[in-house]
Amino acid sequence: MTKAAELAKMGEVITNSQIGRKNIVINGAMQISQRSASVTGLGAATGYFTLDRWVMVENDASAGRFTMSQSAVTDLAGFSNALKIDCTTVDTSIAAGEVLTITQRIEGLNLQQLKASSTSTKAFTVSYYAKSNASRAIALEIHTTEGTNKQISALHTIGTSWARYSMTVPAASSTELDNDNTEAMQVNLWLHGGSTFTGGTLNTGALAASTNANRAAGIGSIFASTDNTLEITGFQIEVGSQATPFEHRSFGEELALCQRYLVKFTSTGVYQDFALVSCYSTNAGRAIFDMPTDMRANPTFSTSGAFQILGGGTVTGSSFISRHGNVISINLTGSISGTNAPCGILRNNNDADASLTFVAEL
Amino acid sequence: MNITQAKYNTIPNTDTNCSINCTIDGNKVSVPIDPANTDFQAIQEWVAEGNTIDEAD
Numbered sequence: 437m438t439k440a441a442e443l444a445k446m447g448e449v450i451t452n453s454q455i456g457r458k459n460i461v462i463n464g465a466m467q468i469s470q471r472s473a474s475v476t477g478l479g480a481a482t483g484y485f486t487l488d489r490w491v492m493v494e495n496d497a498s499a500g501r502f503t504m505s506q507s508a509v510t511d512l513a514g515f516s517n518a519l520k521i522d523c524t525t526v527d528t529s530i531a532a533g534e535v536l537t538i539t540q541r542i543e544g545l546n547l548q549q550l551k552a553s554s555t556s557t558k559a560f561t562v563s564y565y566a567k568s569n570a571s572r573a574i575a576l577e578i579h580t581t582e583g584t585n586k587q588i589s590a591l592h593t594i595g596t597s598w599a600r601y602s603m604t605v606p607a608a609s610s611t612e613l614d615n616d617n618t619e620a621m622q623v624n625l626w627l628h629g630g631s632t633f634t635g636g637t638l639n640t641g642a643l644a645a646s647t648n649a650n651r652a653a654g655i656g657s658i659f660a661s662t663d664n665t666l667e668i669t670g671f672q673i674e675v676g677s678q679a680t681p682f683e684h685r686s687f688g689e690e691l692a693l694c695q696r697y698l699v700k701f702t703s704t705g706v707y708q709d710f711a712l713v714s715c716y717s718t719n720a721g722r723a724i725f726d727m728p729t730d731m732r733a734n735p736t737f738s739t740s741g742a743f744q745i746l747g748g749g750t751v752t753g754s755s756f757i758s759r760h761g762n763v764i765s766i767n768l769t770g771s772i773s774g775t776n777a778p779c780g781i782l783r784n785n786n787d788a789d790a791s792l793t794f795v796a797e798l
Numbered sequence: 799m800n801i802t803q804a805k806y807n808t809i810p811n812t813d814t815n816c817s818i819n820c821t822i823d824g825n826k827v828s829v830p831i832d833p834a835n836t837d838f839q840a841i842q843e844w845v846a847e848g849n850t851i852d853e854a855d
Binding site: 481482483617618716720722732733734735736737738753754755756757758759766767795796797798 | 799807809816819826827829830831834835836837
């Protein structure tokens with residue numbers, strides 16, 4: 437690159453890009469895995485399994501299965517973790533509607549910086565680092581999900597060493613990114629797809645009304661061999677037409693961003709306390725949780741393992757009651773009130789694996 | 799998403815429904831009545847398919 441070209445590129449970045457707090461993707465460096473660091477036998481259902489904010493999307497019951505894990509990175513400067521997909525069962529008969537994507541669903545409130553006007557978007561750039569066990573084509577896709585769904589894709593041939601891949605999405609008109617807490621955009625990495633999604637011509641030119649056949653044309657399949665692996669990290673979406681260096685955030689900052697969508701309180705030993713409980717009858721009480729951040733929406737609540745009330749007895753049921761800001765109220769049933777009524781402490785019942793989970797994912 | 803055994807919960811000592819306890823993909827969860835919650839959205843689709851949420855006790 438000539439000096440003049442370099443200066444022109446720098447000027448473009450300064451004029452059109454956001455300097456600081458530029459990365460729209462959450463957990464792009466794959467640091468946070470509140471649910472689990474590794475889950476095997478995936479592929480039968482869509483869901484969030486390991487790394488926060490990254491959902492595995494499947495469709496039409498592929499026979500392919502995989503392990504998803506937070507892997508350790510030792511050969512890419514600046515990164516210590518990656519999202520790793522490892523094929524464990526092949527799928528050699530791909531039905532038309534089959535899908536496997538690594539996806540992040542993005543909240544409209546976090547996308548307003550992409551707007552050029554209420555009905556148009558600026559140019560923006562998606563970038564990530566990846567490596568594979570062998571050369572394999574995957575598709576990177578931006579897919580908007582409000583109004584008329586629009587999409588654009590890029591075909592990337594991933595090599596066996598870490599490399600950075602990117603796609604610039606040109607400025608577009610007739611786009612809709614509502615300023616609310618619902619999903620407005622997805623970024624997808626297509627690892628596997630049937631003819632419904634691969635049978636056309638990849639749409640690489642501009643955001644256009646979504647045609648399924650043009651979303652992932654030309655990709656290979658991660659399910660072609662049990663030798664197949666893919667690792668990604670350093671995922672970034674930023675305003676402007678240049679992929680600038682990845683924005684590293686601290687572990688604490690990234691965790692707080694993730695906790696808008698998932699909070700998991702996990703035991704690290706037996707009989708650990710989780711919340712104060714007001715025992716309003718012998719068989720019911722109310723636990724109040726002071727959450728680390730405001731969640732995106734009222735969360736789905738679940739428990740795993742055994743719980744009891746200190747001063748009472750075993751907790752047998754629970755249900756979501758309300759949320760006011762970051763305060764969440766959960767009703768508990770069981771042998772709630774004991775010698776210390778009307779107050780107690782919710783704690784695990786000699787179960788070091790017990791956990792409480794609040795989910796407000798997209 | 800496979801939903802089974804859905805039942806409303808009320809705010810204690812009131813008749814106001816506040817959440818739905820159900821089994822989703824084999825996991826027992828309590829889903830708030832919130833249109834922005836994606837599990838609640840899935841339950842609404844499940845109801846639209848002809849399924850029923852049991853009333854609270």
